[in-house]
Amino acid sequence: MRNHYLYTCAALLSLYLVFHSCQHEQAIRTAQYAVNGQKLYVANCQNCHGTKGEGLGGLYPPLTDSLFLNTHREQLACMVKNGLSGPIEVNGQVFDTEMPANPALAPIEIAYLLTYIGNSFGNTMGIFSLEEIQAALAACEADNR
Amino acid sequence: MRIAPLVGACLLGLMAGCKQKSHNSLPILGHREPVTKVIDGNTVTDTLYHSIPDFQLLNQDSVLIDNHTFDNGVYIANFFFTHCPSICPIMQRNLLKVYEKYKGDERVRFLSHSIDFRHDSPAVLKTYAEKLGVTNDQWQFVTGSKADIYNLSDSYMVYTKEDSSAPGGYDHSGHFLLVDQDKHIRGAYDGTDDTQIQLLFDDLEILLKEYE
Known part of the structure; x- marks a missing residue:
């Protein structure tokens, strides 16, 4: 009976450890993606969207509107890759400046970039995995056909 | 021991001299x-100092403005230029602060000259100015013929060139030129560099004092 109790405890503890280390691994991976993404952000996005994602007046939208980012999570990869034209509403303000496409960015780079943006400037979106980006890009390519 | 006050006085004098110099006046460039x-x-x-020649350009309200x-x-x-993806947003963000x-x-x-004629x-230009947050005629956005704008950029000592390999199709330097009432250039600042922008803020005050 006592042994039985001990085994259960050990099993629970090992389960907890596995779970904990997974979580830990995920956090490390998110941080790695974000670090890589920061460099890409400086090179590709910062000129217009600013060092703090603040945007610029009515020209370039800020990247601080978590509601917009969360409700458009599936479209973000294609926005980065293909650019954007036509009006969008961010932070209660309408923006209508053409965003240039970034055709040279690889899917993994888009994953890095969005993980950085999605976990900076007050956003908490978690990691954008390569699989998620590939699926999102495939979906918008199918839409465009 | 007796020499210490002397050294001190010399140092003070030097410091005062330096301080005086930096507050004196700005050079005339060119x-x-x-x-x-x-x-x-x-x-x-x-x-005879280099100065900006007379010009006539069309502004964001379709009004001809001149020197x-x-x-x-x-x-x-x-x-x-308005759809410039590289240095312009940084420049205009900084100029907006001024x-x-x-x-x-x-x-x-x-005075912002568009090089995309x-x-x-x-x-x-009007739409751009409004979106940027410019609400009065203190900041003019102008366009003109290619020859007009590109010749003027030479007078301002700014490099501009049509270049299909540059992002957006034009290559240019991102400098701000501080021009006085006699159309002399009194300072040139990298519009993408925060420390240079601070220098511009300081120099502008020095220049304005000349006219008080």
């Missing part, structure tokens, strides 16, 4: 040449 004239029978040598628009004050000039500080102060004006019509 080419200069001596001109010799005969006035009342005496030969006088004077210096006299900037007569009773100093102005800051730069070269950009504009916001001096908004309503008619002693300071702003094909796309940046007055209407495009």
